[in-house]
Amino acid sequence: MANMQMNKTPMPEQDPNVRNRNFEEVALGYTLEQAQNEAQRCLNCKNKPCVSGCPVGIPIPEFVGKVAEGDLAGAYQLLSDANALPAISGRVCPQETQCEGKCVRGIKGEPVSIGRIERFVADWAAENGLANVATAPKNGHKVAVIGSGPAGLTCAGELARMGYEVSVFEAFHTPGGVLSYGIPEFRLPKAIVKREVANLEKMGVDIELNMVIGKVLTIPELFERGYEAVFIGSGAGLPMFMKIPGESLIGVYSANEYLTRINLMKAYKEGAETPILHNKKVAVVGGGNVAMDAARCAKRLGADVHIVYRRSEAELPARAEEVHHAKEEGIIFDLLTNPVSIEGDETGHVQSITCVKMELGEPDESGRRRPVVIEGSEFKMEVDAVIMALGTKANQMSYGGTPGLEQTRKGCVAADENGCTSCPNIFAGGDAATGAATVILAMGAGKHAAKSIDQYIKSKQ
């Protein structure tokens, strides 16, 4: 008989007024008792709606059932066979719109907290030295993966498991892509990313850092070097700005820059070589996960932080938990508000941001109600930094100019849901193919592409 408790078993967290001054992980994870209690809420439905909501197809009721029984090793085996990076997805997936969004328990009460159970199992395995690194015997075929973010790492892991020799080319000095430079330590500790990457290396994946494909080697040159297929998982790089006056003032950052300075270059640490400005009052423009991350980092560096978002709370694209955490930590949400200019002092430093108030009109092409400016609502807010978290657009550095490789209207690699492109030996997935999206969608794309690559290489024989 399932545990009929209506709500999720709470997960211990650092107190908001303590954690908003440190970079340690916010959510502390379940104990075994808590994980089992939560797992026992699963009804083990026959048609498994949760699995249909999972981009990587984890056998959710089965692994949750193992946790309920207390067979954690069995749970880890099932989980890690389907998902190469469970400790990561357990922390950063938008479960409310995926597996948990489909959970029958969510109809009356809260869904089973699948994400928290997933995280518990992955962390338990790591603490007990378990790693699912078994691979098929080496098959002698070489595949190159461009980018070591969630798409690339997942694709590499899947291929290595099938016996392929995989090289991952990363432009930065650290692997992980957005997992390393973007998502902050307090949401995804970098030790976990390192651990997952180390597991891939144990599976024989070769990770080559400081390799900017498109510059040091092109995709055709990778083929010349004996790679039979190439997976493009280079992400959606170029940060967007609003094209309003004042965006080049000192103190205006793209969220990518701000987060990279903090996460990758550890600018928040005393004595770090890479500097960051310690601001007093910061406006973060945007409403996605990246905006929440930037806002919460700025808070931790001692600033008063406002999120400025042009639509209403219902349209915030960020994960519900991130919005909740941000509010708890004292981030102020200026909703239905849109910047029109940024003003600086005589030395070129940001002094204020001028915004207008918005109201929601008719739905636009995205289906969301279009924000419309309220006449005469202009007001000025004094700030000393503005962080633009407006999303990113295609960065074609790795694949631009590759003969025969078609692009989408937005300049991404044109790829189908199996990761196939207009070139039979080139595959793509994640943000490089879709534009900015989520970690788990990138992981799903990496997984599907690995399957397509396997089919392609086998079909040649």
Place this chain on the structure above:
Amino acid sequence: MKKYEIAKKKVLTSEITQISVYAPLVAAKAKAGQFIILRVDEEGERIPLTISSAENGLVTVIFQKIGGTTLALDELQEGDCLHDFVGPLGVPTHVEDLGRVAVLGGGLGCAIALPVARALYEAGNQVDLIGGFKTKDIVILEEEMGKACTDLHICTDDGTYGYHGFVTGKLEELIQSGVKFDHVFAIGPLLMMKFACKLTEKYNIPTTVSMNPIMIDGTGMCGCCRLTVDGEVKFACVDGPDFDGHKVDFDEVIARNNTYKEQEAKAKEKHLCRLGGGAMNG
């Protein structure tokens, strides 16, 4: 040789050092005008340096000891390895036979002007290379520059060597003496490039500048190196570093490059203290 090993190190002046780093893949692809990003150690900052030359698996860069990172870099000796070395980044300088061109190098900028001048010279241009320095003692690369152009003009601010004055003064003198330049390339401190562009605008000479804003990734990801060119936001790392000098908003770049001035000064001080401490103890 080991990955990213410093194969050769040459002290050019008390402030400027040249190193050649073993990075064969980068060396095979490097072209004039491109840059690399390096890190000295595991905790180090990423700094961009323009490629001075590249051959036989070695990439040569020249740097000035201005901050904590460049001071730490200068402590490394031949045989030591850099932690990271990535490139070649940026779009190479567009090189074709333009006719008669002037290449202006200011101080350390001469290290970057040198490969540009060489490439233009080899492409058939008549090249006037104008290299400016504060004083005679810090003139670098004179011999190499001499071989990379038709005429070399060394200038010093204090008149201790060559033409007495700034590179822009020398350029204007040549123009006024009747030389018709088809194109000018200006590479050096922002102020020098700004004034070179003001001058060439007056004489209607197309001018290319090599921008060096603050950078992190060098691949278009962070947007830190953005500048305004002809009213549009451009990223120096992927759209540049070369731009049409008459369209660059120099004052904005100058202000942005001062963002971390205070912190950089502190880092340098801290580094010098550490060195001092080491010497006292040792």
